[in-house]
Amino acid sequence: MNSSSGEGRHDDDSALAEFLASLMDYTPTIPDELVEHYLSRSGFHCPDLRLTRLVAVAAQKFISEVASDALQHCKARQAAPVKDKSKQPKDKRLVLTMEDLSKALREVRKLTVSSIYFFEVTFFGILIYCLLIEKKKKFVMIKV
Amino acid sequence: MEPPAKHEEEEEEEEPSPRPPFAAAAAISRIAVAQICLTVGYAAAEPAALRSLSDVAGRYIQILARSAASIAAVHGRTDVNLLDLVRAMEELSLPRGFAGASDPTRSLLRSSVLRELMAFVRSVHEIPFPRPIRRESVRARASPSFAQLGREPPLRHVPRWLPCFPESWERSRREEEGCGEGREREGDRVSAAVKLSEEGFLPAEWERVRFRLACYGGSDGEGKKKGEHGVEEREERKGK
Numbered sequence: 391m392n393s394s395s396g397e398g399r400h401d402d403d404s405a406l407a408e409f410l411a412s413l414m415d416y417t418p419t420i421p422d423e424l425v426e427h428y429l430s431r432s433g434f435h436c437p438d439l440r441l442t443r444l445v446a447v448a449a450q451k452f453i454s455e456v457a458s459d460a461l462q463h464c465k466a467r468q469a470a471p472v473k474d475k476s477k478q479p480k481d482k483r484l485v486l487t488m489e490d491l492s493k494a495l496r497e498v499r500k501l502t503v504s505s506i507y508f509f510e511v512t513f514f515g516i517l518i519y520c521l522l523i524e525k526k527k528k529f530v531m532i533k534v
Numbered sequence: 535m536e537p538p539a540k541h542e543e544e545e546e547e548e549e550p551s552p553r554p555p556f557a558a559a560a561a562i563s564r565i566a567v568a569q570i571c572l573t574v575g576y577a578a579a580e581p582a583a584l585r586s587l588s589d590v591a592g593r594y595i596q597i598l599a600r601s602a603a604s605i606a607a608v609h610g611r612t613d614v615n616l617l618d619l620v621r622a623m624e625e626l627s628l629p630r631g632f633a634g635a636s637d638p639t640r641s642l643l644r645s646s647v648l649r650e651l652m653a654f655v656r657s658v659h660e661i662p663f664p665r666p667i668r669r670e671s672v673r674a675r676a677s678p679s680f681a682q683l684g685r686e687p688p689l690r691h692v693p694r695w696l697p698c699f700p701e702s703w704e705r706s707r708r709e710e711e712g713c714g715e716g717r718e719r720e721g722d723r724v725s726a727a728v729k730l731s732e733e734g735f736l737p738a739e740w741e742r743v744r745f746r747l748a749c750y751g752g753s754d755g756e757g758k759k760k761g762e763h764g765v766e767e768r769e770e771r772k773g774k
Contacts, residue, residue, distance in 0.1 A: 419570050432600040434600070
C-alpha cells in the first residue's frame with residue numbers, strides 16, 4: 391500500500407514538474423508582458439517565469455470557460471423555434487453578444503467576486519457590531 | 535475572419551493619439567480575449583461585449599495575484615511561490631467546487647485545480663499573440679537601494695533596503711547643512727547611477743523639482759529658516 395502510494399506520489403510530482411517545464415514551451419494566448427503588468431499592480435512578486443505563465447494559463451482557462459458558456463446560450467437561442475413567420479431567419483454565424491455574456495457572467499459573479507467581498511463584509515459587520523455593543527455596555531469581554 | 539481585421543483597424547486608429555498607459559493594457563487584453571473567443575468557436579464579437587470580457591480577464595488576474603500575494607504575506611514571504619498560487623486558485627474555485635475541497639489534509643501539489651489546468655493545456659492548441667509587445671521599461675527595479683550602493687541613509691530611521699532618496703533632495707539637504715566636497719562626490723555617483731537607470735525617462739525640466747522635507751531635528755525657528763532658504767532657492771532658479 392505504502393509503496394504504491396509512494397510511487398503514485400512520485401508520478402504526480404514528476405507530472406507536475408514536466409507540466410511546469412512544458413509551460414516554458416507553450417505560449418499562452420494572454421502575453422507575458424500583460425500578465426506581468428497586472429501582477430506588478432497587485433503586489434505579486436515572483437522572479438520565476440513559470441508562475442507568470444501559470445497565471446496566464448489559469449486566466450485563459452477562465453475566459454474560455456466563460457466564452458463557452460456564452461456560446462451555449464447563443465446556440466440555445468438560435469436553436470429555439472422561430473415564433474413569427476415574418477421574422478427573418480436567425481443568423482447562423484455565432485456572435486458574442488452582451489446578452490449571452492451577461493448570462494454567463496452572472497453565474498461567475500455569484501461565485502467569484504462576491505465570495506471575496508463576502509468575507510470582507512462579514513469582518514466589518516462583526517467589527518461594527520462589537521463597537522455598537524461596547525457603546526451600550528461598559529465592559530465587553532472578547533475571548534480571542 | 536472578422537475579429538482580426540477589426541482589431542487591426544482599431545490598432546491603426548488608436549496609435550496616433552496619445553493614450554494613458556493603462557489603455558495599452560486594455561487594448562492588448564482585448565486582442566488576447568478575441569483570440570480566445572475564436573478558439574472557443576465564435577466568428578465575431580460585439581465591441582461592448584469584447585471590452586467587458588477583457589476587463590473581466592484583467593480583474594481575474596488581479597484578484598488571483600492579490601490573493602496569492604496576501605497568502606504569501608501571511609506565511610511571512612514577500613515572493614510568491616507555487617503553493618501560494620495553488621492555494622489562491624483553490625480559493626477562487628471554491629464556490630464553483632473542485633474535487634477534494636472537503637479534505638483539509640489535501641496535498642496542494644496534487645490539487646485537482648492543477649490537474650484541470652494541465653488537462654486544459656494539453657487539450658488547447660497554442661495560439662501566440664499576433665504582435666510582439668514592447669516591454670515596459672523596468673522603472674521600479676532599476677532604482678538602487680542604499681545597501682546596493684553601499685551608502686548609509688542620511689536619516690537614522692530609514693532602512694537600508696529602501697531605494698535611495700532623489701538626488702535633488704540630497705543636494706538641498708547638503709546645501710542646508712553646509713557639508714564638504716566628500717559627500718558631493720558620492721552624490722555624483724548616485725546621480726550617475728540614477729540617471730543611467732532612468733535613461734531619458736525624466737525630461738530635463740524635472741531636475742528643478744525640489745522635495746522640501748522639513749528636518750525636525752532642531753527647534754521650530756531652524757525649521758522655518760530652512761523653509762525660507764528653500765523658497766529663496768526656488769525663486770532664484772525660477773529667475774534663471
